[in-house]
Amino acid sequence: MARPLGEATREAYGKALAELGRENPNIVVLDGDLSKSTMTKYFAQEFPDRFFNVGIAEANMVGMAAGLAASGKIAFASSFACFVMCKAFDQMRLAVAYSGNNVKIVGTHGGISIGEDGVSQMGHEDIGLALSLPGFVVLVPADGAETREAVRAAAEHVGPVYIRVGRPKAPVVYENGCPHFRIGKAITLRDGDDVTLIANGLMVAAALDAAETLAQQGISARVLDMHTVRPLDEEAVEKAARETGAIVVAEEHLLYTGLASQVAMAVAKRYPVPMRFVGLYDYAESGAPDALMRKYGLTAEDIAREAVELVHMRQEAVV
Amino acid sequence: MVTTSVSVEQLERTARKLRRHIVKMLAIAGSGHPGGSLSAIDILTALFFGNVMRYDPKNPRWVERDRFILSKGHAVPALYAVLAEAGFIPEDWLWQLRKIDTPMQGHPSVKDIPAVEASTGSLGQGLSIGLGMALAARLDDKPYRVYVMIGDGESEEGQVWEAAMAASHFRVGNLTAILDYNRYQLDGAIGEIMSIEPVVAKWEAFGWAVREIDGHNMKQILEALHWAKEPREQPSIIIAHTVKGKGVSFMENNNEFHGKAPTQAELEQALAELAD
Ligand SMILES: Cc1ncc(C[n+]2csc(CCOP(=O)(O)OP(=O)(O)O)c2C)c(N)n1
Numbered sequence: 286m287a288r289p290l291g292e293a294t295r296e297a298y299g300k301a302l303a304e305l306g307r308e309n310p311n312i313v314v315l316d317g318d319l320s321k322s323t324m325t326k327y328f329a330q331e332f333p334d335r336f337f338n339v340g341i342a343e344a345n346m347v348g349m350a351a352g353l354a355a356s357g358k359i360a361f362a363s364s365f366a367c368f369v370m371c372k373a374f375d376q377m378r379l380a381v382a383y384s385g386n387n388v389k390i391v392g393t394h395g396g397i398s399i400g401e402d403g404v405s406q407m408g409h410e411d412i413g414l415a416l417s418l419p420g421f422v423v424l425v426p427a428d429g430a431e432t433r434e435a436v437r438a439a440a441e442h443v444g445p446v447y448i449r450v451g452r453p454k455a456p457v458v459y460e461n462g463c464p465h466f467r468i469g470k471a472i473t474l475r476d477g478d479d480v481t482l483i484a485n486g487l488m489v490a491a492a493l494d495a496a497e498t499l500a501q502q503g504i505s506a507r508v509l510d511m512h513t514v515r516p517l518d519e520e521a522v523e524k525a526a527r528e529t530g531a532i533v534v535a536e537e538h539l540l541y542t543g544l545a546s547q548v549a550m551a552v553a554k555r556y557p558v559p560m561r562f563v564g565l566y567d568y569a570e571s572g573a574p575d576a577l578m579r580k581y582g583l584t585a586e587d588i589a590r591e592a593v594e595l596v597h598m599r600q601e602a603v604v
Numbered sequence: 605m606v607t608t609s610v611s612v613e614q615l616e617r618t619a620r621k622l623r624r625h626i627v628k629m630l631a632i633a634g635s636g637h638p639g640g641s642l643s644a645i646d647i648l649t650a651l652f653f654g655n656v657m658r659y660d661p662k663n664p665r666w667v668e669r670d671r672f673i674l675s676k677g678h679a680v681p682a683l684y685a686v687l688a689e690a691g692f693i694p695e696d697w698l699w700q701l702r703k704i705d706t707p708m709q710g711h712p713s714v715k716d717i718p719a720v721e722a723s724t725g726s727l728g729q730g731l732s733i734g735l736g737m738a739l740a741a742r743l744d745d746k747p748y749r750v751y752v753m754i755g756d757g758e759s760e761e762g763q764v765w766e767a768a769m770a771a772s773h774f775r776v777g778n779l780t781a782i783l784d785y786n787r788y789q790l791d792g793a794i795g796e797i798m799s800i801e802p803v804v805a806k807w808e809a810f811g812w813a814v815r816e817i818d819g820h821n822m823k824q825i826l827e828a829l830h831w832a833k834e835p836r837e838q839p840s841i842i843i844a845h846t847v848k849g850k851g852v853s854f855m856e857n858n859n860e861f862h863g864k865a866p867t868q869a870e871l872e873q874a875l876a877e878l879a880d
Contacts, residue, residue, distance in 0.1 A: 318757060318790045318797055338791060340760035340798025341727050368726060401635045401702040403710035405677060405725025572704025580704060 288490050291457040294450035295393040297429035299324025301436035302361060306332045312440065313353050315339060315346045315362040322452075323363040323393040347373035347388070351380035354387040359440055366392025366408030366449055374414055381445050382418035388446075389439045390415070395425075395449040396537035397581060398487055403571035408449065413542025415447035416515055422446040422468055423514040425536075425544070427489035430459040431512060434466035442468060449486065451537075453574050456490035458510065469513045471521040477505035480592045481525035481532045483548055485511050487583075488535040488563070494585035495592065504596055514544050519551045526556040531595040535563035535588050559598060561591035610653060612822045617880065619649040619822070622685040623851045624878045625698055629681050631871040633701040636710065638855055639862045641682040643786040643819070643846040644753060648672075648686045650825040651751060656833075658748070661691035664719040670748050671737050673722045675730020676755035676784065677711040678863070683720070684708065692719035728761025730754060731781060735771045738779040738839075749778045749833065757789025759800045765810070771839040772811025780832040781812075781841040784819065786848035788859045804843060812841045819844030851878055 306312050306328050313335045320326040320338060329336040339346045343364050350360040362369065369392050370377070381388045395408040415423045422442060426432040432450055439446040458474070465472060474489070475496050484492040489510045496506040507529055509521055525532060532552060534545040545562040552560060569581050578584055622645050630636045651657050657670040674683045681701065688695045693707075700706040707716035711725030722733045734752035741748050754764060771779055783803070791797050800806070807814045815831055817824040825844070832840045848862070849855030852874040855866075866874055 316791075318760075320791050322790075338797055341757050341789065342760045342762060342798070344762060372726070372728075401633065401710050403702070403725070404713070405711040405723065570704065571702045571706075571708070571710040576704045 287494070288456035288458070290454040292429040293452060293454050294426055294429060294432040295322070295324050295452060297432035298391055298393065298436055298448070298450050299327040301433045303327040303331050305437065305440050306335065309359070309440070311357070311359050313337070313358045313360050315350050315360065317341055317343050317346050317364040317368065319364050322365070323391070325363050343368050343372040344376050347376040347390070348380055350388045351376065351384065351386045355384070359387055359389070361389045361391060363391045363393060365406055366395040366411035367406065370408065370411040370414040377418055382420045385420060385444060387443055389448065390446070391448045391450065393450050394452045396451055396486065397565070397569040397577050397583070398537060398574040399452045400574040400577060401571050404568045407569060409539050409565060409568060410542060412449055412514060412538050412544070416542060416547065418445070420445055421515065424448045424468070424512055425485040425514060426450065426512050427486060427510055428455045428458045430463040431466060434463045435512065438466060438468050451487060455487060458489050458493065466512070469516040469518055471518040472510040472512065473507065473521070474510055475506070475508040477507035478529050479505045479531070479596050481507040481509060481529045482535065482588060482592065483509045483511050483522070483525070483532060483544070484535040485514065485544055486537050488537055491583070491585040492535055492588055495588035498585065498589045499592055502593065504592065506592060511544060511548070514547055517547050517551055519555060522548055522551045523555040526552050526558045530558050531560070531599055532558060533561045533563060533588055533591045533595060535583070537583055538564055540564040540566060559595055561595050563587050563591055609655060612826070615649055615654055615822050618653055618689065619646050620851070620878055620880065622649060622682070622689060624875055625685040625688070626681045627852060627866055627871055627874040627878070629684065629698045629701045630865040631868065632699050633865060635702060635865050636681060637678040637863050638866065639788065639848040639859065640676060640679040640755060640784065640786065642850045642852065642855065643848045644679050644784045645682045645685065646820050646822060647753065647782055647784070647825055647844055648682050650822060650829060652686045652690050654826050654829065656826070656829045657751070659690070664692055668746055668748055671721045671734070671750045673724065673730045673734045673750070673752045674712055675724055675752050676727065676758050677724030680710065680712050683712060687717070687719050693717060727755065727758040728763040731764055731767035731771070734779055735767050735774070735776060738776040739774060741778055742776070749780065751780050751782060753782045753784055755789070756783060756785045756787065756794050756800055757797070759783065759803070760798050768807065768810040768812065775837045776839050777836045779839040781839065783841060783843045784846055785843055786846040788848045788857070788862065790862055792859060807841050807843070812839050814841050814843060816843045817845070819846035820850055853877060
């Protein structure tokens, strides 16, 4: 059942950036001594004049990106998700979000699937931080193909964007590219009427696997790839609530402030139905990525289990 | 508490043994940072085993202990090797580095090992924490000293200079920084990515007492650490010129080994080079 692994989303990011650089001389890229990890090195190799490695200095990097953007550039600034969001948050707040500067922040190594380096390098709360900044579009692509589209869409969008990508190779979700990607529009990967699984990032592949398991148990699950956390596709959420009556949200992030919270808000506002959440409640630790995903409950089995309980709960309520 | 006197030769032998531990634990873990661990280990060896720091492995949280913070947290293999040698953690823990369900986190974590003084790994934070500890010693009238090791790349973080300014403003004489100046950061040579020169003049301008040494010359390291303990009303920094990957020929000044573990074959060669 396991899907074939494709390229890492950070790899797709780096390549997409180099592609964009060829098309648009206005694109500039900044990095904080991690260009070999964030993959901005591809852009740096081709366009050294439009690439600024600021050293280990994330706050300065985002401030510089704001200045470049205020002067007409499309500025992409990258570091690990935790460093760029946490260390440059104030700069993002005033110089980017409030000022409406055209800065694209791309945080790589998001989530706990970075593995052995452990907590200090993991983005557990990066999406929440991005969501707390009004005006920021927040994108969490699922695989390489979707990342490419997200990066393009971000460059075309005028205004601040945060894109979160990951370290490990990502299971392929979009075999033939992802041509229907639109900011703010969920992608329905599978239809179903007993329960809806809403996920982003690596959890999309897990949700698809969960849906297959559920099908074997006679439960028909809808799967939505919610690559855009803001602006959230509230129509798709409401439709899922109405038509399936139960929603499981899965994300590789602390549940307090990410996709789960956003979907729950939309459900509460538009059409309340029972919900379950698969994600993190605490910091993780060092370990092999797969082992961590198991230990912290971020697998297809975890999603399927929550879905089964939700469906049974609803059946009992009906009886 | 360590009180016996040790010779330079003994310390050099210990450092060589700890280098073997570092490459071995990284090879077993399959990931991690050899370069900056090997550049730092002579200094850590002198600090912990050269009658410099006061500590008690049976009582890691002893209030009067001297504190050591590894601000460049990715060099944690060097710290673990020293903590094992000092008796804070069992030696066989070293082979669990980075494994799930163990205390051996990939970066220093106060939640997992009591002898770790600060959780680090997001670069730039250690000196501020050390300054806070140094101020607490003064408030509580305790005799301890705080040592903080920072990287040269790490010195690019603004917070390092905020702490530097504050430490001299608050006139803490019980705070010593050690700069592991191995001239490389992650993306390449520090002079090419973001120069921190003139680094001696910078620290002097920030009001610190500065001493420059060869960070692999055990005698010079010991002298500098004892110099740092002399009473004064300003913080002190030892600028230690080091070699990234020191001690393993194919890792020396080869920044590929900034964040890459040795293979089994590489481990064997490294162990042969580091043999007693
Ligand atoms: C705030 C922050 N940004 C980026 C990183 C990623 N990173 C880990 S090690 C490193 C280079 C460190 O260079 P240096 O301080 O010179 O250490 P050394 O060469 O001694 O290993 C970087 C950029 C980090 N850990 N923290």
